[in-house]
Amino acid sequence: MTQTVFAPWEDPGEKPLIQFKNVTKRFGSFTAIDNLTQDIYEREFFALLGPSGCGKTTMMRMLAGFEEVTEGQILLAGQDMARVPPNERAVNMMFQSYALFPHLSVWENIAFGLKRKKMPKSELDARVDEMLRLTRLERFARRKPHQISGGQRQRVALARSLARAPKLLLLDEPLGALDKKLRQDTQFELMDIQEKTGTTFVIVTHDQEESMTVASRVAVMDEGQIIQVATPDKIYEEPASLYVADFIGDVNIIEGIATKSGEDGYKINWSEGKEPFQAKTPRTLSEGQKAYIAIRPEKIAVSQDKPDSALNSIKGKIVDIAYLGNMSTYHVEIPGGLTIKAQTANTRRLSRRSFTWEDEVWLSWTLTAGSVLER
């Protein structure tokens, strides 16, 4: 049985729901968004990921209509949004602070947007009840926002923004105020609701784990530009640059000089007089160019003896062990002063663990374990 993979961005016939066309946004002399072009498709769960001040919130506020575009165009379902005020957009936003109306009950908060639509009373009641059911808030309908917990407030905010059945829902750091455990549960809840309602979600977050969990595609942003847009696994396995590799997860970066070796491989000469590391890459590098290998710690094997088969191996000394419960990260110092992080799953009990501090071990990885990056 073949399963259709959700990937409208790969289908040239698919019409995007949102189009950013050469969008620039300036606040005085500060450029928040710099000539940005990006399509977002219907039913997508699109994550804008980046450090604070990278422009992700500005992008969202432009979609909601709270900020005007300085140059360029934003199209929603083919329509230019420049002159459309926030209250006339088929877009709703879930605010970071939730922005629940303190003087209204949970029920009235959810009904607020529907009342502006001049909906018949019976229809309105049914819609509010449906939203309460969807977010499991039936019991709290009569309470005021300050009489419920943080997690419940978050769900009220979600229900309120979904009630008007928007084409596009914007979520501004929606889980930032929740503690870790609740946040993880809520992430799955969000995905579930997104799937049930079929709404397009755009989420702004600085938490890379969160964006990887919920999103169909992740856009990594820096200084007003999108550095890379891809599915979570692509972003993780094939980062486009050092910035992305470093921002998402843990990574070892080895700098060196590239020389061609074989069909699509390169040797990276990382230290004078040492055996160069080898890696395969679809990129073409020029001879003698500066290049980097980015390897995730879990892709590096740790062993007592030199492995026979691995093409890249080096001996080092364990200087630190971070025990995380389900896995351990070894910090291994190799000749030349570089420290490489290697991660292994703790499938055996701690007492049986074979390596300890100051042990000499071999690190090894395959040709395709790391990505070769130019910058």
Next chain:
Amino acid sequence: MRRFSWFNATSLTFGFVFLYLPMLLLVIYSFNSSKLVTVWAGFSTKWYGELLQNEAFLDAAWVTLRVAVISSTIATVLGTMAAYVLVRSGRFLGRTLFSGMIYAPLVMPDVITGLSLLLLFIGIGLDRGVLTIVLAHTTFAMCYVSVVVSSRLVSFDKSLEEAALDLGCTPMQSFRLVTLPIIAPAVISGWLLAFTLSLDDLVIASFTAGPSSTTLPIKIFSAVRLGVSPEINALSTIMIGIVTIGVISASLITKRSMVRQQLEEQEAIRT
């Protein structure tokens, strides 16, 4: 708790005596049965009864009340609008000047405010009467309202208004349905403040009042020049009562809504 200290107790007593002894005397003597203000001759409420027969005082009271209600209402509308614009609309040309100017009448001597208004009214040929007092009181009370309301608006979460817009409100609806209900306690206490200020203003009213529109403070002031009577004491006691109720309820409204919100928030954290 801090320990009891004689120094604190003494200074507190002196402070209160200094502030309230004159008023207390006035209140006590308003219940004096003697016609002589300084001689106590037993308890009586006859001066209050007599007051009700005094047409001139009743007329003045009616003028004062009308002026206070109308001017404080207009001042509340204008002051709230001014506060909203100054707090909300970000930077615009002359914003600093405007916000400075809105506070200026607070420190301006009443005599100057009164005199300048008098000159204006004469200049534009407006006959002095209830209307001119209302205008004058609106002018200075508006600043107080604006100060009270803007201090509330500063701590008001702007994303609430954005949420209202996002949910389909026009800016006007967003103000009416979200902003106003939330800042209502501040607006009400602003109104009460404006009301009491108008009620006890003598200086500005005497500049802007006409012959047919004497307010109570003016009436009292001119009556006292002919000698203090127990009737005046009774009248003043009533005014003290009204002003006290106004000020206390203004501060209670703001304080209670704050305390209630805190309590409810704590409750939300517990559950």
